[in-house]
Amino acid sequence: MENARSQTPVLTAHEAGLIGCTSCGKVHRTGTDRCARCGATLHAPDGKSLQKVWAWLVAGLVVYVPANVYPMLRTTTLGQTTDNTIVGGALDLARHGDYGVALVVFIASIVIPIGKFAAIAYLALAVSRKVRMGPHARHITFVIVEFIGRWSMIDVFVVAILASLVTLDFAATIRPGIAAISFALSVAFTMISALSFDPRLIWDTKYR
Amino acid sequence: MSAVSHPESQFEDLEGLLACPSCDMLLNDRNVAANEIAACPRCHTVIEAPRPLAMTRIIMLSFAALILLFAALFFPFLELQAAGMMRHTTLLDTIAAFSGGLTAPLTLLMGALIVFLPLVRFVSLVYVLAPMAFGWAPLKHAIPVFRLVEALRPWAMIEIFMVGVAVALVKVAGLAHITIGPAFWAFVALVIVTVFKDNFMSRVTVWKTLEARRPS
Structure with a gap:
């Protein structure tokens, strides 16, 4: 990492109106219940x-x-x-x-x-x-x-x-x-x- | 992995995106090559670290672990000599140590933590990864089985038990003469194999492979 505190604008899946799977990282549209890739339950942070x-x-x-x-x-x-x-x-x-x-x-x-x-x-x-x-x-x-x-x-x-x-x-x-x-x-x-x-x-x- | 650069875009295609499983940062997904490490730029959590032939190696190590686990269970573990008396202990005796009286439920817990859960993990890993290593489609229920493998990871405590054995040995060392049995060495090897196996694991890579190979 060149600079750990570099000010790259950080956009989270939650802020983008999406929902990310905490198990495999797949991104879903809000309202999806289960991850299409790994089947884990999705929940907003x-x-x-x-x-x-x-x-x-x-x-x-x-x-x-x-x-x-x-x-x-x-x-x-x-x-x-x-x-x-x-x-x-x-x-x-x-x-x-x-x-x-x-x-x-x-x-x-x-x-x-x-x-x-x-x-x-x-x-x-x-x-x-x-x-x-x-x-x-x-x-x-x-x-x-x-x-x-x-x-x-x-x-x-x-x-x-x-x-x-x-x-x-x-x-x-x-x-x-x-x-x-x-x-x-x-x-x-x-x-x-x-x-x-x-x-x-x-x-x-x-x-x- | 790199940060998503156009937050204004409407994210028509979610396929090229990945959310860091640890901090939720939105990243551009890409194929990570073997021996490369992809980490999250914000929280530095390793997202993917594929190794060459990782799947094959994990299967081989799981098989080795299964064989060692059986050896560790049935051969003598430790032998204690004091005042002309001898006492053999197998791993099963150790698990059964709590079986008398009020502490009986701990027997189940011990059996689960050091034998049953590791066993389930080894078998499940072979079930999920063997078809991947051969380039076949995943077997039935491979996805829930791999979820189970991941959920059980903190609860398989083989390496912690090993440190416990070391502490106990020091405690008894003054009391009696101790001989270390073959099961003890099998268990040591089991711990090493388990650590290697977990090092080869790259969770997100396995999930991606399972998805790519899924029969449509």
């Missing part, structure tokens, strides 16, 4: 998608609370049972000196989910003009959120692998706790929230 974004985001936030309060791992060593929450598990790792792994767990299960809640909420507010954020910053935020969201699922996988490896016939037993299910739901809900976000709103200067 209006604020309707934001309702879905907020709804899924709130759902994700609600189930994120029990995910942190209830135990994620239940370890039994020689008859003694200890419950570990997400934060407790990361702290335990750090105490054993595994700082690198503790950091991975901490980032994947605390920093990414909370950062994602904040980023999606901020994006949704920025698009509806409640807070100020330039289109390029919004675009980059969206790309990061979309890419990184799935990686929070690591923690659920770690619990599953640990539980299947360390079972009854050992001195120690690891069982998954109830927090695993709410954490998995929280990741899934925020992924749906990010997927419902219409990226065309990021660039739409006329939308309120």
Whole structure:
């Protein structure tokens, strides 16, 4: 790109009175329901998608609370049972000196989910003009959120692998706790929230 | 891709136009040659990046992935030794780890995320792209099937599971002696193959090819 901020007049399909397919890019006349090329449902870039974004985001936030309060791992060593929450598990790792792994767990299960809640909420507010954020910053935020969201699922996988490896016939037993299910739901809900976000709103200067 | 230069024109012919799937900017559509990358001038999203023989390669990689997935499922995955006791784990055991008690629904979720959805994607990709690679007309329902492939992409979490395995291994490493089984390597290969396959994919190119080959 010779100059990213060159002032080429930008005309969107919406402004031209047309409707573009968000899946394959084919341009249709307004009033068409389904894309003639890929069969995806066509919809104008209006604020309707934001309702879905907020709804899924709130759902994700609600189930994120029990995910942190209830135990994620239940370890039994020689008859003694200890419950570990997400934060407790990361702290335990750090105490054993595994700082690198503790950091991975901490980032994947605390920093990414909370950062994602904040980023999606901020994006949704920025698009509806409640807070100020330039289109390029919004675009980059969206790309990061979309890419990184799935990686929070690591923690659920770690619990599953640990539980299947360390079972009854050992001195120690690891069982998954109830927090695993709410954490998995929280990741899934925020992924749906990010997927419902219409990226065309990021660039739409006329939308309120 | 270039910006549409005459906004006043009435857009009699919509065939030569393309709206950026990410930011809706109206662009002049053109045939993108192999190894060329067509990006949106406004949001820099890559719209098309066709590779030579991409379709054939995706099919081959999908077949490889299918075989590796079966190997990963049924061979021993990890082996744990502690205090004279041994414990084998297969991938299926890992998926079943949540099956007791209240966490039972997670078993379904795990099975879907790391086995079922990737499997559906591999099979569907072969179904859609095999006729394209041979230059035939698309098979029945190829269009909804490819839409499914695209919709499932964020939900197939093979590579994330792999990082989870690495974290878990470090956690148990102090506790017991761990031997890595053949399924583990099959799974590593599966992750690499999947990443390559997704790199060859150019969604808009596939849609255009499907449209061009559609029997009228």
